[in-house]
Amino acid sequence: MNNGQKVAIVTGASQGIGAGLVKGFLRIGYRVVATSRSITQSPDDRVLAIPGDIADWSTGEKVIGAAMKQFGRIDTLVNNAGIFLSKPFTELTRADFDDAMRVNLVGSFRITQLAVEQMNPRNSGHVVSITTSLVDHARSAVPAALAAITKGALNALTRSLAIEHAARGIRVNAVSPGVVDTPMHAKEHHSTLAQLHPLGRLAQVDDVVAAVLYLEAATFVTGEILHVDGGQSAGH
DSSP, X not given: OOOSOOEEEEESXXXXXXXXXXHHHHHTTOEEXXXXXXXXXXXXXXXEEEXXXXXXXXXXXXXXXXXXXHHSOOOEEEEOOOOOOOOOGGGOOHHHHHHHIIXXXXXXXXXXXXXXXXXXXXXXXXXXXXXXXXXXXXXXXXXXXXXXXXXXXXXXXXHHHHHHHGGGTEEXXXXXXXXXXXXXXXGGGHHHHHTTSTTSSOBOHHHHHHHHHHHHHOTTOOSOEEEESTXXXXXX
């Protein structure tokens, strides 16, 4: 079915930023394909929920296939699924490395390949990846080698794909948040984490959603890494 209504795919959609993105895209009139390991079907017929682990190469194929079968088009992909592990570099294990690579990078790579493949014939589409400001502004108090490797790779991929596909009308951007108030961060750590941002507070989910929706509407913006970090990447 393709009735002209735009369709967005959101990974990591069951909670936090992902759940906020689903609501945000519905608010602007999109239909949404939502995927995560724990996703459950929504009563809203504008939402198609596809359970799956993005780290599994086949999940991207399942999600893209279901989106095309149900809605007949893909306009936007938001690579939101990710894990964050703050651990001293020398204490990171092979399992830590493999998990971060598979969830943060490999899964996003594959679903992006498949989404862009569907966007190419229409000469239109948008890919947004959620990365982190720690890629550009390392903090000794927050060891984040795996985030730097994996999310930094997504930043690089964003710029590369933006140029490769610009002539086809497909835009590729990233949103680079600071620390966001989600279930990932225990409340007792919020006051300490807030000090990472010159604005002195954590980002809210709506701050990140607003940035993604800005990029969605900003049709002359591509290859952009948009920092939503309360000034963290500018300095302290």
